Amino acid sequence: ETGVTQTPRHLVMGMTNKKSLKCEQHLGHNAMYWYKQSAKKPLELMFVYSLEERVENNSVPSRFSPECPNSSHLFLHLHTLQPEDSALYLCASSQDQSDLPYEQYFGPGTRLTVT
Amino acid sequence: GQNIDQPTEMTATEGAIVQINCTYQTSGFNGLFWYQQHAGEAPTFLSYNVLDGLEEKGRFSSFLSRSKGYSYLLLKELQMKDSASYLCAVRDSNYQLIWGAGTKLIIKP
Numbered sequence: 001e002t003g004v005t006q007t008p009r010h011l012v013m014g015m016t017n018k019k020s021l022k023c024e025q026h027l028g029h030n031a032m033y034w035y036k037q038s039a040k041k042p043l044e045l046m047f048v049y050s051l052e053e054r055v056e057n058n059s060v061p062s063r064f065s066p067e068c069p070n071s072s073h074l075f076l077h078l079h080t081l082q083p084e085d086s087a088l089y090l091c092a093s094s095q096d097q098s099d100l101p102y103e104q105y106f107g108p109g110t111r112l113t114v115t
Numbered sequence: 116g117q118n119i120d121q122p123t124e125m126t127a128t129e130g131a132i133v134q135i136n137c138t139y140q141t142s143g144f145n146g147l148f149w150y151q152q153h154a155g156e157a158p159t160f161l162s163y164n165v166l167d168g169l170e171e172k173g174r175f176s177s178f179l180s181r182s183k184g185y186s187y188l189l190l191k192e193l194q195m196k197d198s199a200s201y202l203c204a205v206r207d208s209n210y211q212l213i214w215g216a217g218t219k220l221i222i223k224p
Contacts, residue, residue, distance in 0.1 A: 004157070042119065043158075043202070043214040056211070090157065101146050101165060104212070106157035 002026055004107035006091050012113045013081065021076040021110045023091030031096050032074040033104065034066060037088040049074065050096065081114045088112070117141045119215035121203050126221045127193055135188045135201050135218045143208020149177050149188045150202040152217065158202055161188070190220075198222045 004025045013019050025032065034046040048056035049068040063085075065077040074091055088109045095102040120138045127133040139147070146165040150158040164170055164179035164186060176189040188201055200217040207213055 040123070040216055042216045043204075043212075045211065101163050101206075103148060103160040103163065106159070108155075108157045 004091060004093055004105050006089075006107035006110055008110060009108065010111045010113075012115060013078070014115055015081060015083075017081075018077070018079040020078065021089055021091075021112075023074040023076075023107055025072055025074075025091075025093035025105070025107075027093055027105060029093040029095050029105070030071050031094045032068060032071075033092040033094075034064075034074065034076050035090040035092065037090055037109070043090070047076075078112075081112075083114050086112055086114045117207060117213045119203055119205060119213055121201075121215040121218045123216070124219045124221065126223060127190075129193055129195060129222055129224050131193050132189065132191050133193060133220065135190070135203075135220065137186045137188070137203035137215060139184050139186075139203070139205045139213070139215075141205050141207045141213055144181060145206040145208065145210055147177075147179055147186050148204045148206070148212070149186075150204065151199050152202060153199045161201075193222050195222050195224070 007022045031050045033048050036044040045058050046060045047066040052068050063080050067075040088111050090109045091107040092104040094104045118140045148163050149161040151161050152158040162177040164177050169178045174191045179186045200219045202217045203215040204212045
């Protein structure tokens with residue numbers, strides 16, 4: 001595997017379910033990100049991890065819980081979601097999230113539908 | 116507040132040239148990125164500008180004017196595979212990326 005991978009690619013879940021999204025990067029990067037992408041809206045940054053420490057949490061509801069066990073893996077744990085949480089969830093990684101202009105590399109995303 | 120504006124949708128003809136504009140109002144500026152996103156796929160990096168002027172990379176060029184809060188992405192010799200959404204993103208004073216909603220580019224034969 002190369003680049004950034006995400007599983008599952010598609011997920012349908014009820015509002016009472018608990019599920020997890022997984023992201024893995026094979027690029028040797030030390031920063032990882034979760035984004036939410038809704039139709040015709042800008043990418044919304046949810047969480048940032050740098051060197052496995054969470055450095056950004058943009059007021060995301062507690063029903064979304066991230067986990068970064070090491071620099072290559074990132075999880076997003078989901079519970080009691082709402083229909084408006086249906087969206088494409090993108091994972092990205094970069095060399096660092098500080099002042100250097102390193103671009104972010106994105107995974108293919110998980111298309112989440114909450115019923 | 117912080118804001119990135121881009122046209123929602125543009126249409127162009129195969130073989131032609133198209134310019135996609137991006138204007139921004141952000142708290143500070145530490146660079147501007149353009150990404151390409153095909154339907155159902157991940158965004159991929161196209162270009163980065165931090166100084167005023169034009170950066171050329173094959174058929175694609177990106178321009179920046181920091182005093183005007185303005186950038187454009189220029190695509191030449193359009194091909195059908197260029198049909199995609201083009202995302203503009205600005206890194207603000209906190210080095211956080213602020214994203215535009217993207218411009219959907221439709222290429223017609």
